[in-house]
Amino acid sequence: MRLYVDSSRCSGCNACRVACSLSVFGENNPKKASLVIEPHFPAPGVYKVRVCTQCGDCAAVCPTEAIKQDAQGAYYVEFSECNLCEACVPECPEEVMFVRPELADTAWKCTACGDCVAVCGTSALWLGEKEAVAA
Amino acid sequence: MNGYGGHILRVNLTTGQVKKEPTPADLARDYLGGRGFGIYFLLKEVPKGADPLGPENKLIISSGPLSGLLVAGGGKCDWTCKAPLTGGYASASMGGHFTAELKYAGLDSIILEGISPKPVYLFIDDDKIELRDASEYWGKGSMTVEKMMKDKFGEEFQCAVIGPAGENMVSFAHINHDFGRQAGRGGVGAVMGSKKVKAIVVRGTKSVPVADLEAYRKAGMALYKACKDAEGLKEWTRYGTTIVTSWCNEVGALPTRNFSAGSFEGAQGIYGQTMREKIVVTDKGCFGCPCPCGKYSKTKKYNSYVEGPEYETIGLLGSNVGIDDIEAVAQANLLCDEMGIDTISAGNVIAWAMECYEKGIFTKQDTGGIELKFGNADAVFKMIEMITKKEGLGALLADGVKKASQEIGKGTEKFAIHVKGMEQSAYQTHNATAMLLAYMTCDVGAHHNRAWAITYDIQVGREKVVPEKVARVIWLQHFRPMFDVLGACRLQWVELGIDRDLYVPLLEAITGIHRTWEDIEKVGERIWNLTRLYWARENADFGRAWDMPAPRFYEDPPKTGVTKGQYTKLEDVNKLLDMYYEQRGWDSNGLPKPETLQKLGIPQELVA
Numbered sequence: 001m002r003l004y005v006d007s008s009r010c011s012g013c014n015a016c017r018v019a020c021s022l023s024v025f026g027e028n029n030p031k032k033a034s035l036v037i038e039p040h041f042p043a044p045g046v047y048k049v050r051v052c053t054q055c056g057d058c059a060a061v062c063p064t065e066a067i068k069q070d071a072q073g074a075y076y077v078e079f080s081e082c083n084l085c086e087a088c089v090p091e092c093p094e095e096v097m098f099v100r101p102e103l104a105d106t107a108w109k110c111t112a113c114g115d116c117v118a119v120c121g122t123s124a125l126w127l128g129e130k131e132a133v134a135a
Numbered sequence: 136m137n138g139y140g141g142h143i144l145r146v147n148l149t150t151g152q153v154k155k156e157p158t159p160a161d162l163a164r165d166y167l168g169g170r171g172f173g174i175y176f177l178l179k180e181v182p183k184g185a186d187p188l189g190p191e192n193k194l195i196i197s198s199g200p201l202s203g204l205l206v207a208g209g210g211k212c213d214w215t216c217k218a219p220l221t222g223g224y225a226s227a228s229m230g231g232h233f234t235a236e237l238k239y240a241g242l243d244s245i246i247l248e249g250i251s252p253k254p255v256y257l258f259i260d261d262d263k264i265e266l267r268d269a270s271e272y273w274g275k276g277s278m279t280v281e282k283m284m285k286d287k288f289g290e291e292f293q294c295a296v297i298g299p300a301g302e303n304m305v306s307f308a309h310i311n312h313d314f315g316r317q318a319g320r321g322g323v324g325a326v327m328g329s330k331k332v333k334a335i336v337v338r339g340t341k342s343v344p345v346a347d348l349e350a351y352r353k354a355g356m357a358l359y360k361a362c363k364d365a366e367g368l369k370e371w372t373r374y375g376t377t378i379v380t381s382w383c384n385e386v387g388a389l390p391t392r393n394f395s396a397g398s399f400e401g402a403q404g405i406y407g408q409t410m411r412e413k414i415v416v417t418d419k420g421c422f423g424c425p426c427p428c429g430k431y432s433k434t435k436k437y438n439s440y441v442e443g444p445e446y447e448t449i450g451l452l453g454s455n456v457g458i459d460d461i462e463a464v465a466q467a468n469l470l471c472d473e474m475g476i477d478t479i480s481a482g483n484v485i486a487w488a489m490e491c492y493e494k495g496i497f498t499k500q501d502t503g504g505i506e507l508k509f510g511n512a513d514a515v516f517k518m519i520e521m522i523t524k525k526e527g528l529g530a531l532l533a534d535g536v537k538k539a540s541q542e543i544g545k546g547t548e549k550f551a552i553h554v555k556g557m558e559q560s561a562y563q564t565h566n567a568t569a570m571l572l573a574y575m576t577c578d579v580g581a582h583h584n585r586a587w588a589i590t591y592d593i594q595v596g597r598e599k600v601v602p603e604k605v606a607r608v609i610w611l612q613h614f615r616p617m618f619d620v621l622g623a624c625r626l627q628w629v630e631l632g633i634d635r636d637l638y639v640p641l642l643e644a645i646t647g648i649h650r651t652w653e654d655i656e657k658v659g660e661r662i663w664n665l666t667r668l669y670w671a672r673e674n675a676d677f678g679r680a681w682d683m684p685a686p687r688f689y690e691d692p693p694k695t696g697v698t699k700g701q702y703t704k705l706e707d708v709n710k711l712l713d714m715y716y717e718q719r720g721w722d723s724n725g726l727p728k729p730e731t732l733q734k735l736g737i738p739q740e741l742v743a
């Protein structure tokens with residue numbers, strides 16, 4: 001499973017980021033979300049959304065092997081095993097692997113839980129098989 | 136405190152001191168947040184008779200318990216102060232992402248007090264709070280400054296900025312945020328300008344606690360699901376508020392040439408459908424909104440980008456000034472946003488000036504050579520600039536249509552379309568008695584959003600003057616503004632028709648306090664009465680006369696369009712008020728009776 005996005009549908013509401021921080025941390029804090037909404041205003045007036053493709057590049061470099069794969073093939077961070085070394089961060093081609101020690105004492109990333117999909121009113125986000133072509 | 140940022144930030148601009156206080160739990164319990172906090176602090180802390188543009192006035196900026204959380208539309212921020220436009224109560228609601236950011240910085244309200252000796256901006260990065268020199272920003276347009284600040288501080292910061300009109304204290308100056316969301320009405324931007332605060336920049340990275348996490352997630356998800364399942368979602372999201380433009384034109388509610396008619400022969404050119412096809416580039420939503428009404432546009436003719444125009448702007452800067460080209464409306468919208476003036480008041484007061492010009496009351500000498508005729512878009516652009524700079528005729532118009540018409544006299548007061556000094560927004564009310572009453576009695580002046588009763592008029596018979604209509608207006612006035620108190624948007628309920636009971640378990644899970652809508656509406660009634668008391672406290676002659684609509688609606692029926700020849704008789708206007716006062720428990724002059732205040736549990740300290 002992985003998350004897909006059609007950025008042209010995004011309206012920048014950030015509902016997905018609240019849902020995500022609740023899913024990953026059980027907290028209301030969009031700064032701790034695993035996807036990024038980049039507004040480009042006043043011109044050209046578009047939102048660019050960056051999501052995890054579950055490529056696994058982060059897991060490949062993690063020295064403590066804290067990034068594991070679940071039964072559906074999604075990678076997740078085992079918080080207790082992360083030592084904040086940041087090796088994973090520059091590996092992520094989508095820039096959605098996060099280490100912000102001021103916010104959390106672990107790295108975090110998208111687990112493909114789908115909570116963001118559930119709140120996105122514009123259907124910009126959806127879950128699909130990793131190999132699937134964008135719907 | 137569950138559901139709250141937990142602190143009130145006081146910024147004394149005179150001394151430069153900033154101070155955080157814990158948000159009082161009983162304040163949160165009794166007034167909830169947003170506009171509730173606003174009126175509480177306004178009554179309690181701004182002394183009677185304060186000059187709206189002087190150091191004693193305060194600008195109170197508040198989020199609410201639903202702001203920034205897993206709530207469909209939890210992106211509303213309230214801006215309360217004494218209004219420079221009206222001399223009474225101002226409470227402007229702003230969408231976007233500012234209110235959420237405030238909360239994540241641990242703040243429920245910011246109270247701006249005093250006057251800074253030099254231009255400053257307020258910088259908030261969680262607990263780092265500073266007043267900083269704003270000389271490089273002063274004089275610049277609001278979106279120009281927002282872009283500069285975003286480039287400097289990063290996307291995570293949210294900015295609320297005034298334009299040059301706010302600096303110049305134009306009485307209907309507004310505050311801009313997120314490249315096109317505003318705290319629009321009453322002159323809140325002028326108050327910020329009087330305090331020499333160019334902008335507020337905020338980032339918050341804290342977590343906001345809620346009382347029952349699991350119940351909250353469940354109730355939040357249920358609200359989103361209801362919105363996403365709603366039948367009207369697609370259509371609403373496609374057009375946003377412009378969805379009503381064609382309907383208004385068809386029923387004769389579209390303000391046309393200074394509210395002299397309700398249908399416009401060029402309306403097709405400014406319909407939502409036309410706009411979507413011609414200029415919209417993306418949908419743009421407030422924080423947490425699943426049904427974004429914001430339409431972000433690019434004009435070819437002017438090669439410009441602007442959020443909107445939304446319906447009110449189309450009504451006022453389109454048909455009401457005789458413009459039938461959506462691109463020109465969008466450009467006027469952009470100029471207003473960048474200069475920092477409210478599009479509703481601007482379109483209204485410019486239309487009044489156009490009528491004066493066409494009637495020969497103003498000449499080219501008065502207008503500085505401008506052909507100030509209905510339909511002349513370039514004249515509108517020029518007037519926006521002149522109002523901003525208070526230049527020539529612009530200086531007169533910058534005081535708003537009430538004062539301008541009083542100064543000119545010659546019968547121009549009769550077509551100055553306002554209530555209590557606030558220019559009427561975009562519903563023509565010659566023959567829509569509930570909507571007329573809603574405007575007459577709205578707590579800030581002639582604004583539509585407290586009680587949008589026009590559809591009810593059409594539903595039950597527009598000319599009817601019956602107690603049911605009055606009751607409907609009163610109920611709406613208690614219920615709808617509670618969204619501003621809770622810090623969320625009402626349009627999910629209004630436009631998608633979702634069950635309002637979905638908010639009940641959500642609010643309870645967030646705050647830990649059980650409240651039914653009945654309880655919430657009671658708070659709404661208390662706030663409504665408090666705002667009324669505020670008007671009376673600030674204006675010695677306040678009373679019934681202040682609730683009267685523009686004479687045009689009872690003595691000057693439209694000569695064209697579907698409402699041709701229709702109007703509301705003066706005796707019916709008075710009858711509406713009589714019924715309204717009676718149902719509210721107010722005396723015949725429109726002031727709350729002592730027993731009404733007692734029943735509502737209004738604390739003595741606020742009304743003394």
Ligand code: SF4
Pocket residue numbers: 003016019020021023024033034035109110111112113114115116117
């Ligand atoms: S799928 Fe889950 S973890 Fe991934 S971005 Fe969405 S909410 Fe976050």
Ligand code: SF4
Pocket residue numbers: 009010011012013014015016017037049116119120121122123124125
């Ligand atoms: S919920 Fe959807 S529309 Fe809103 S910011 Fe996320 S991707 Fe964009």
Ligand code: SF4
Pocket residue numbers: 208209210230231419420421422424425426427428429624625626627
């Ligand atoms: S409906 Fe419009 S105003 Fe309301 S939250 Fe959504 S985008 Fe904002």
